Amino acid sequence: MKKVFKNERLTYRLELVAQEAIRANDEIFLRETGLRIRELRVLRLIDDTPGTTFAEIAKSTGLERSLTSRIIRTLLGNGLIERENSIEDARVFLLRTTARGQNIRRIARQLSDRLEAILTHPLxxxxxxxxxxxxxxxxxxxxxxxxxxxxxxx
Structure with a gap:
């Protein structure tokens, strides 16, 4: 069996496997849903926690704030999420998915299940x-x- 990893460190190997799987699947998700994996992750988090905020999304994803902002703008522009001002603080927006966003999430979940089965096939x-x-x-x-x-x- 060919040696794939040039470094035996666990964190390196975990990161490489994740990066390669994401790279291989990202274009498939884009073709099938119109969104990339990171955008779908943010959509899923918003769908899982309706009324979540930008700050909560940025923290839970670990993405840079500027990237998180761009992703949220994309999701808003595509009509997949909506926002409303918080009653407690008008500077804070509460995010939730639209029916269209929930449908895209369902499609992405089915696709993700199929792609994960391919990824884990050798196990x-x-x-x-x-x-x-x-x-x-x-x-x-x-x-x-x-x-x-x-x-x-x-």
Whole structure:
């Protein structure tokens, strides 16, 4: 089997796998939904949390504020989301998906399921379940206080 990774570091390998999968799928999502993966992620987050704000989206996606702003403008311009002023603070906009945005999300979800099945094809059901559990544990660990404390000690 050909060695794919030029570096054995786990974070490097995880990032490379993610980047390659996104790169390979981005054009498919654009063709089928009219949106790129990052735009669809923001649409999904808004659909999952109606009334969310720009600041909450920027924080939860980890995207730069300027990129988040451009994505939200694109979604608004395409009629996939709508915004309204917050009653508590008129400077804050509350975002929610439109019926059209919800439909695009459904299409994207079906496409995502098919593409993920292709991505994970080399793995058995057991290996996929193991990988999922490991990623869940790592995700919980890196978002924990204990992890941050361990980084501060070393």
């Amino acid at each position: 058995s059901e057991q290996e996929l379940a193991t990988l999922d559990g490991i990623l869940e544990r790592l995700g919980n660990w890196i978002s924990s206080e204990r992890y941050r404390a361990a980084l501060a000690i070393d």
